[in-house]
Amino acid sequence: MDRYMRRLESIETFLEIKSSLMEQYDHQIPTLVIPAGTCGQASGANALIRAAKKELLQKKLTRKIRLRVTGCHGFCAMEPSVLVEPQRTFYPKVTPDDIATIIEAVAHGKTVNRLLFIDLETGQRIEIQDDIPFFKKQTRTIMSRNEKVDPIRIHDYIRNGGYEALAKVLSCQNPQSILEEVKASGLRGRGGAGFSTGQKWQLFASQRNGNDKYIICNADEGDPGAYMDRSILEGNPHGIIEGMTIGAYATGATEGIIYVRTEYPLAIKHLNAAIKQARGLGLLGDNILGTKFSFDINIVKGAGAFVCGEETALIQSIEGHMGEPRQRPPFPIVKGLYGRPTMINNVETWANIPLIINMGGRTFVQIGTEGSSGTKIFSLVGKIKNTGLVEVPMGITIKEVVQGIGGGPSGKVKIKAVQTGGPSGGCIPASRFDLTIDYESLKNVGSIMGSGGMIVMDDNTCMVDVAKYFMNFLKDESCGKCFPCRKGTQRMHEILDDISRGRGSSESLELLEELAMAVKDTAMCGLGQTASNPVLSTLRYFRDEYIEHIEKKHCPAGVCKDLITYFISDRCIGCMLCIKACPEGAITGTKKQQHVIDTSKCIKCGTCKDVCKSEAVQTI
């Protein structure tokens, strides 16, 4: 393999290596693909990989069956899973004991029927991954790459067309033409605000303030409930490196920085490995692929501050200060990191760049809608059956995502709303699910696209509690620099807390709305200006829930602890499980007799409800 490890001194050698890697790869050899991103590992992928390796060794099959460990494929609810190429057979929730059976079948060109995915709607078993409704209804231009590459093997990426876009732009030697492609693609920033990427690049390319120019990948994915960036960083780090290198070539940037959350250790590990490999092969560093173009990327780790996702705060943090935002203008693109022109793009935006160069901006713009082109990855989480990462073309309706791909509610109660855009976004009620997903229509209903979190809520979710949750988050994460945000989020949280405890009054809602508008109008940075959205959107669509908390001192969803009482209904079969589980000894009863909760002792921890198998523990 020696010649594959050598530095690539020219574009021609790169293309030769690529062709030879492609030729050598026999697609007919069966391959077990096991996703092992953070969530895959947490659901047991590592044990599965160990079992597979052991089995392949013992049965002397290492030359006949390949094993590929990859990042997340997106169907998180079914992990740990196994995908078998080339047929693309999908096995969900595989245990280490099953793996021997699967390997045995693969060796004989067969499938294991009993382990296949079952479509709950039809009761049918589905063999091929792409036929499963969850996958079938997606357009997986970015996510599909995660399946094909082992993130820590650069040759996997090259064999699948990786760095081809970079080679292409380097051989054209025309940075302006790249800018034109990106502009033609209509790509808009995937970090939330949706600014035109092409315009941003053009503006940055024209900056002439000194010799140093920086580009930054904003991987401080702080929105709770959004994890698509983590999955790209873990599963395909070379895609980001390639995107950034193309961006640098197009705009004349001299240095790149990836600012990544410290909460993502696996992403940091894979990025470090990928950067080292890219440097080793001469795809990063001085004289890339033997050309005159030099560019390098470094990683800066965040330290747990949500506000650092805001671009001026992010720059402060990279410079070693506390992450406080500052007034704009000057915009970072004119005066950013160390006072030099700096362009910041989100992970998913960078990941789209190689695709745009490969397919051409004019083809890319065909995907999605007129104002919002391309695909968007959403993390579909919360009270939904098929939790996972879904990549859909812009313009799809919320209903198609929630029902068609997500498979509907996870429990028995119906879905009430989805929340998009994280703490800066809002809640969209089920009555508006025919809404198409694009930047403008989400804004019109009081939410935002945001980074792509889509949190599903059902009738057991209390909207006052949701608003209180986000406000608690924001008051903790407010950096404290400007008064409206620092005090406004605190006060809004206090009012919401009062309402959730049955202490709200008739003036509470009026005051809350007034405060929300004041913070929106006067806060300094994006975090503060959007902090009111969770409150305003829940007030807009779920006002009756607020009123019920205030007037009837009742939480209809049974969430707000101070307003609910636990009791055991006549469904109780007297199994005594809850009696043993109750940490306060508040439940009494004998075998086969209905148990009773002593409400004076009950701390409303919910443990009894959790252990009860007959759904006898209820709340009023």
Add this chain to the structure above:
Amino acid sequence: MEEVEKEKISTIINKYKKDRTYLLAIFQDVQREYRYLPKEAIHFICNELNIPESKGFEVATFYKSLSLTPRGKHTVHVCLGTACHLRGGPNILDTFERELKIKKGETTGDGMFTLESVNCLGACALAPLVRVGDKDFGKTTPGIVQNIIQEFKTGE
């Protein structure tokens, strides 16, 4: 501060070429070494980097992942991201507080556990999630909190 410790920290500072823009990275490395950021270390680092101590403490207290008090052997991170919140994360945190007899942000008397909440660990399919050290526990319930604690108590 002892000479040995100074030497250890100097090695870290030198790794970043005594550049003050790496203050945060230096703090992170020191914290990894000691499991917290000793005040003496901040004095020493600020002195070496020739920056006011107020600057050092400003950064040390701004970021959540830095701690000025000694941390337990294991840090329990209870995820309170939106998905975890909806699926009962707060109850998991309450249960840990009750079982470990400490509040969020505190460390047990025997120095075994520090309890923290975290805004999102990005494994929402497994909500509610708990991370202890580098091990993740998905779909946790109040009932299995005791088992998680035992695993780390006896696992040593």
